[in-house]
Amino acid sequence: MTGTTTARAVDAPAWLVEFYGHVDALDTEAVLARFAPDASMRYGAGDPLPGHEAIRAGLTYLFTTYRRIGHEFLGVWESGTTLMLEATVTYGLPDGREVAVPALTVIEHRDGAIDDLRIFIDPTPAQVG
Incomplete structure (x- = not known):
């Protein structure tokens, strides 16, 4: 089972809803x-992940750790090429529990590509093991 991206009463760009889908x-x-080829991504207090291979490794880790991930958009703010997303992220843990955690993500983007994605989150409540 996978998560569901919701953007209730939040004016979110279509590309953002599609990305989080x-x-x-x-x-x-x-x-x-x-992601642009030279993009970077940072999750929580982890080290920045520069480039596609590092981002792929980080995504693979996240996507195999949890049974599901779901985002509920609470607010979206955009100025030029910078977008901020406030969301509640629900993680489905391997033991069947679901944990919701607040997050703020800053995305630098251009021409439909993400240059930098920084996720400010404390994933401690959703840690596995």
Whole structure:
């Protein structure tokens, strides 16, 4: 079972809803396709992941750790090429529990490609093991 991206009463660009649809479907390659080749991604307090191979490794880890991931958009703000997304992220844990965690993501993008994605989240409540 995969998550469901919802953008209730939030004016979110179509590309953002589509991107998080791929995230919630746990589709590594579809998510990775939205990143520029020289992009970087950072999740929580982890080290930045520069380039497609590092991002793929990070996504693979996340997408195989959880049974599902779902995003509920709470707010979207955009200025030029910078977008901020406030969301509640629900993680489906291997033991069947579901844990919701608040997150703020900053996305630098251009020409339909993500240059930098920084996820500010404390995943401690959803840690496995």
